[in-house]
Amino acid sequence: MNVLYNILLYGVWFLSTYYVILLLLLLFTGKDSIYEKKKFNYKKHPKVSVIISAYNEEDKIGESIESLKKIDYDNIEFIIINDGSRDGTSAEVRRSIRHDDRFSFIDRAENRGKAASLNQGITKARGEFIVTMDADSVVEKKIFYKVLPYFEKKDVGAVTVSVYVKNPKSILHKIFELEYIIGLSLFLKIFSKMDAVYVTPGPFSIYRRSMLNEIGGFDEKNITEDLEIAYRIQKKGYKIDNCMDARVYTILPPTFKKICIQRKRWYSGAVYTLYKHRKMLLNSKYGAFGYMIFFNYMLIFLGLILFGTSLYLGASKLVDNVIYYNYINFDIWTGIHNMRLDLLTMGRTSLLGILSLMFTISTLIIGLIFTKTNYKGKKVGILGFTFLFILYQLFWSIALFAVLTGQRVKWR
Amino acid sequence: MAIKKSIFIIALLITLSLLTVILIFGNFLNNDRKSSIDEQMQAINQLNELQTYSLMNEVYGGKMACVAFKMQLKEWDKTLWDLGQKIESYRLATEEFQKDQFYLDMKQKFNENEVLYLTFLTKVKKECNISMDIVSYFYQNSEECKQCDDQSFVLTNIKQKYGDSVAIFSFDTDINVTNVDILRQYYEIDKYPCVVINEKKYCGMQDNDFIVNKLCTLNGGCYEENSTRT
Numbered sequence: 001m002n003v004l005y006n007i008l009l010y011g012v013w014f015l016s017t018y019y020v021i022l023l024l025l026l027l028f029t030g031k032d033s034i035y036e037k038k039k040f041n042y043k044k045h046p047k048v049s050v051i052i053s054a055y056n057e058e059d060k061i062g063e064s065i066e067s068l069k070k071i072d073y074d075n076i077e078f079i080i081i082n083d084g085s086r087d088g089t090s091a092e093v094r095r096s097i098r099h100d101d102r103f104s105f106i107d108r109a110e111n112r113g114k115a116a117s118l119n120q121g122i123t124k125a126r127g128e129f130i131v132t133m134d135a136d137s138v139v140e141k142k143i144f145y146k147v148l149p150y151f152e153k154k155d156v157g158a159v160t161v162s163v164y165v166k167n168p169k170s171i172l173h174k175i176f177e178l179e180y181i182i183g184l185s186l187f188l189k190i191f192s193k194m195d196a197v198y199v200t201p202g203p204f205s206i207y208r209r210s211m212l213n214e215i216g217g218f219d220e221k222n223i224t225e226d227l228e229i230a231y232r233i234q235k236k237g238y239k240i241d242n243c244m245d246a247r248v249y250t251i252l253p254p255t256f257k258k259i260c261i262q263r264k265r266w267y268s269g270a271v272y273t274l275y276k277h278r279k280m281l282l283n284s285k286y287g288a289f290g291y292m293i294f295f296n297y298m299l300i301f302l303g304l305i306l307f308g309t310s311l312y313l314g315a316s317k318l319v320d321n322v323i324y325y326n327y328i329n330f331d332i333w334t335g336i337h338n339m340r341l342d343l344l345t346m347g348r349t350s351l352l353g354i355l356s357l358m359f360t361i362s363t364l365i366i367g368l369i370f371t372k373t374n375y376k377g378k379k380v381g382i383l384g385f386t387f388l389f390i391l392y393q394l395f396w397s398i399a400l401f402a403v404l405t406g407q408r409v410k411w412r
Numbered sequence: 413m414a415i416k417k418s419i420f421i422i423a424l425l426i427t428l429s430l431l432t433v434i435l436i437f438g439n440f441l442n443n444d445r446k447s448s449i450d451e452q453m454q455a456i457n458q459l460n461e462l463q464t465y466s467l468m469n470e471v472y473g474g475k476m477a478c479v480a481f482k483m484q485l486k487e488w489d490k491t492l493w494d495l496g497q498k499i500e501s502y503r504l505a506t507e508e509f510q511k512d513q514f515y516l517d518m519k520q521k522f523n524e525n526e527v528l529y530l531t532f533l534t535k536v537k538k539e540c541n542i543s544m545d546i547v548s549y550f551y552q553n554s555e556e557c558k559q560c561d562d563q564s565f566v567l568t569n570i571k572q573k574y575g576d577s578v579a580i581f582s583f584d585t586d587i588n589v590t591n592v593d594i595l596r597q598y599y600e601i602d603k604y605p606c607v608v609i610n611e612k613k614y615c616g617m618q619d620n621d622f623i624v625n626k627l628c629t630l631n632g633g634c635y636e637e638n639s640t641r642t
């Protein structure tokens with residue numbers, strides 16, 4: 001057990017360190033193109049259709065619509081779809097969009113899911129470019145002048161932007177804020193340099209209309225439609241680029257329980273998507289995408305096995321200690337009193353742990369520097385970020401359990 | 413965008429370098445650990461001076477030898493105990509893929525020295541009227557003896573708590589030390605864990621209360637099972 005565990009520990013450490021170093025090298029070697037600001041060369045503004053699917057979003061959609069109204073772009077239409085909400089979403093949308101003829105509203109009584117709503121919106125849309133947005137997202141004014149130039153290359157099928165967390169207040173939100181900055185901003189930019197972007201995030205992504213028609217829109221059976229569509233875009237040979245300079249702000253679920261539910265959907269959706277497109281894995285036909293995805297998920301699953309084993313060993317140790325202390329009438333003080341901190345008691349595995357911790361914090365700080373993120377108010381998040389690994393394992397375990405037991409995970 | 417293959421190789425080299433740093437630093441710590449154990453083992457070898465004390469006893473009489481022995485007793489006991497702890501810490505820190513030969517060698521030497529010290533201590537305890545309990549603990553590796561770790565924990569706690577008044581010797585019966593085997597046969601030990609407290613054998617797992625109850629120094633003398641003071 002000990003030998004196998006150590007092989008796994010060293011293996012996961014090596015692969016994950018290699019993975020992060022590779023991403024950092026790509027970041028350093030291509031840092032000039034990260035901040036590259038493309039010039040808006042369109043003589044006539046191409047038409048853009050922004051589609052929002054809303055379900056029970058009465059308290060958030062108003063702000064989202066307000067940010068859309070402020071967008072500085074003239075050839076634009078907004079399509080809001082109420083996907084059978086049971087709260088006051090419909091009334092809130094009607095109130096927010098009145099007197100603005102750029103908005104149209106599809107008010108559906110039946111809840112058919114986000115992908116179906118978006119497809120309905122695409123059918124109605126007249127834009128050359130289609131934007132899908134979450135009902136709780138807020139966009140910056142000049143976003144289209146930043147993202148549309150990326151489509152000058154005809155092989156670009158979609159463009160993602162930097163996703164930031166709006167007003168993070170709780171410790172948990174502050175930790176996830178950093179995850180978004182690194183994972184959904186910086187890493188997507190690096191992945192775009194390899195043509196290996198694996199998600200077009202729900203808060204804001206823009207697609208070429210002709211490409212959407214070609215691939216048949218969103219998969220209505222998939223619970224992570226923004227992830228699944230990225231695989232098909234890659235499959236068709238289109239590129240997904242990233243405009244790190246453009247930002248969208250999203251609201252995180254308010255409670256830990258709701259975050260768990262959201263992640264359960266994301267990760268179980270990721271497993272279904274991976275299974276659906278399993279032939280893309282390690283397939284050189286799809287370039288770096290097939291390899292990076294394989295590497296990504298291999299690390300996740302190995303990490304899960306390592307975490308599960310560590311948990312088992314930790315629990316066994318705990319049980320042993322309870323038994324030990326029971327024999328000495330739980331005299332904890334004597335042990336503490338005689339405890340000696342000695343560097344010589346530190347094994348190589350402890351060194352691996354310390355190095356990994358330092359490496360995680362350094363990577364995070366490098367990431368924050370590269371994304372030009374202000375450190376103020378982020379100290380708690382930086383410290384907590386190191387524990388995100390544990391939360392990931394928890395979320396993945398919940399999701400995998402759901403998949404393996406055949407639970408039906410719904411979008412809502 | 414095509415990525416240069418060299419980036420993958422550079423990343424691999426950096427990762428390998430980091431791993432090498434860990435291994436080198438790990439080895440550096442290991443060498444320090446070994447030196448520390450070696451140093452203490454040298455000190456333990458001074459236990460051979462026990463022969464001198466034994467000789468002094470014969471030549472100058474018991475009183476002279478007892479004075480000298482009492483002066484050294486606490487130091488030897490502490491050195492031996494600390495060495496045992498260090499060897500165990502070494503095992504915990506280094507046991508990753510296989511048992512270290514250095515550990516096995518040290519463990520063997522340590523057990524040999526323990527037998528020597530135990531024998532001498534037992535001999536002079538009565539002659540010099542030394543107020544100290546002697547506990548010998550016989551164990552096997554934890555895979556064969558599930559409760560041996562529990563017993564070790566209890567005895568460690570007792571030593572930490574009562575210090576000089578108890579001398580605890582732990583004997584690993586899995587390693588081939590002839591003298592340990594002789595002791596095992598002398599006490600007719602065939603069940604593990606097994607503790608011998610002041611020459612009385614108690615095999616099977618014994619908790620803190622049981623052992624403390626059997627320690628004479630803590631109880632103002634020894635009691636027989638029928639509560640008669642001896």
